Amino acid sequence: MTGQTVPALMTEDSVPRFARGTRLQYDRVRETWFIQAPERAFMADAIAVEVLQLVDGTRTLAAVIDTLAEKFDAPRKVITQDVLALVNDLAGKQVLVHA
Amino acid sequence: MTTPPPMSLLAELTHRCPLQCPYCSNPLRLDPRATELDTATWCRVMDEAATMGVLQVHFSGGEPMARSDLPDLVRHAAGVGLYSNLITSGVLLNPASLAALADAGLDHIQLSFQDALPDPGDRVANMTGAHAKKLEAARLIVAEGIPLTLNFVVHRQNAERVPAMLLLAEQLGARRVEIAHTQYYGWGLLNRDALLPDRAQLALTEQAVAEARTRLAGRMTIDFVTPDYYAEEPKPCMGGWGQRFMNVSPTGRVLPCHAAESIPNVEFPSVAETSLADIWENAPLFTMFRGTDWMPEPCRSCSAQTQDWGGCRCQALALAGNAGAADPVCHKAPDHGIVERAIAARPETPPAFRYRRYGSA
Numbered sequence A: 001m002t003g004q005t006v007p008a009l010m011t012e013d014s015v016p017r018f019a020r021g022t023r024l025q026y027d028r029v030r031e032t033w034f035i036q037a038p039e040r041a042f043m044a045d046a047i048a049v050e051v052l053q054l055v056d057g058t059r060t061l062a063a064v065i066d067t068l069a070e071k072f073d074a075p076r077k078v079i080t081q082d083v084l085a086l087v088n089d090l091a092g093k094q095v096l097v098h099a
Numbered sequence B: 001m002t003t004p005p006p007m008s009l010l011a012e013l014t015h016r017c018p019l020q021c022p023y024c025s026n027p028l029r030l031d032p033r034a035t036e037l038d039t040a041t042w043c044r045v046m047d048e049a050a051t052m053g054v055l056q057v058h059f060s061g062g063e064p065m066a067r068s069d070l071p072d073l074v075r076h077a078a079g080v081g082l083y084s085n086l087i088t089s090g091v092l093l094n095p096a097s098l099a100a101l102a103d104a105g106l107d108h109i110q111l112s113f114q115d116a117l118p119d120p121g122d123r124v125a126n127m128t129g130a131h132a133k134k135l136e137a138a139r140l141i142v143a144e145g146i147p148l149t150l151n152f153v154v155h156r157q158n159a160e161r162v163p164a165m166l167l168l169a170e171q172l173g174a175r176r177v178e179i180a181h182t183q184y185y186g187w188g189l190l191n192r193d194a195l196l197p198d199r200a201q202l203a204l205t206e207q208a209v210a211e212a213r214t215r216l217a218g219r220m221t222i223d224f225v226t227p228d229y230y231a232e233e234p235k236p237c238m239g240g241w242g243q244r245f246m247n248v249s250p251t252g253r254v255l256p257c258h259a260a261e262s263i264p265n266v267e268f269p270s271v272a273e274t275s276l277a278d279i280w281e282n283a284p285l286f287t288m289f290r291g292t293d294w295m296p297e298p299c300r301s302c303s304a305q306t307q308d309w310g311g312c313r314c315q316a317l318a319l320a321g322n323a324g325a326a327d328p329v330c331h332k333a334p335d336h337g338i339v340e341r342a343i344a345a346r347p348e349t350p351p352a353f354r355y356r357r358y359g360s361a
Helices: A046-052 A061-071 A076-092 B039-052 B070-079 B095-104 B118-125 B130-144 B159-172 B199-215 B276-282 B313-320 B336-344
Strands: A016-018 A023-027 A032-037 A040-043 A096-098 B008-012 B056-060 B083-088 B108-113 B148-154 B176-181 B221-225 B245-248
Touching: A032 A046, A046 A061, A046 A076, A061 A076, A076 A096, B008 B039, B039 B070, B039 B276, B056 B070, B070 B083, B070 B095, B095 B130, B108 B130, B118 B130, B130 B148, B130 B159, B148 B159, B159 B176, B159 B199, B176 B199, B199 B221, B313 B336
Parallel strands: B008 B056, B008 B245, B056 B083, B083 B108, B108 B148, B148 B176, B176 B221
Antiparallel strands: A016 A096, A023 A032, A032 A040
């Protein structure tokens, strides 16, 4: 078997990156962000956009969470829940992988 | 009122192809090489598409790798922000041609297979050695790191090997796999008796897909396309006529789907004469079946009208003789008996294929 193994769950220590063939892209016509992926494009909601703009293949999720908690002056625990739920959902869709 | 822009551009670069699959989605009358759009025109088409709000371009054919300017077109797509997808048979793919495409910024490749096994695969493609070339293409693509989708077209002569197809996709390292039952218009309709499965075969393919989805969750995405002759409701063809897709043919005709050139009594707009945006918004070919205003009964009073959009117009034309009729695959359609009779008349032994090639329809 090559290629696929069940991806490990993303935690605060994980460093995510976009899988090749996926990216976050702003659509000027619809004035919306999209996640471009193989043969589909799904709309990114406001939370996803904030998180994914910080996904660069070097930052840990802990760092992403710290940045967002400060930016939105929100409890870290709440931000952590949102971020981990989002990145694990996108990992399940093969959009994000471990860097 | 402005129509929401299309999401995807299907760029059918050529109808030339080394394969002759009897279910090809190309029209029966294939465009010859001399009439194909040139590189500059395709680049202009992509510029217009990106400006309109198209997000993805699918380079298709025929075999798009038969065009020597494909890397230039991929590079242009990347330059204007279009996500690029190559839909290929893989038989022209080698380390050099793949490297040129990767270097140009190709985002994804969909590679077709005719079967899980070489001999029946080569027989469907009518090309000796095609299957082996595809295996090699898949290995090269995965080694390069471009995400790979495998596409298997399923019919009565390979349905039993759907589990083997899913295993092959897994072994080759595909990220996605499409198990797509044949759709019966154009070449597929011409070869329907040789291709249409029975209900028991359909059930086995559904079961194989359901099991693999459980087994491969999070590792490989599996898309399943049902043979709509056995569906209760019609498919939402193209996500609704003129709503999500724009197809440009090798000669530059702009169509709502790849089979739309069969629609009679309407002008086919061309990129040579009109802008894509104007065609999308105003061309009668696009407005005639867009939305729900055109619908006859039973669609007009059906609660599913904005889910299936009345089904497939080309299928309504091919079976009921009227592109504006309810899709006959719908159990509520007045012409549904045509589909039931076609299933009942399916011969015990499949007849020989009528291969897709210039002048054979």
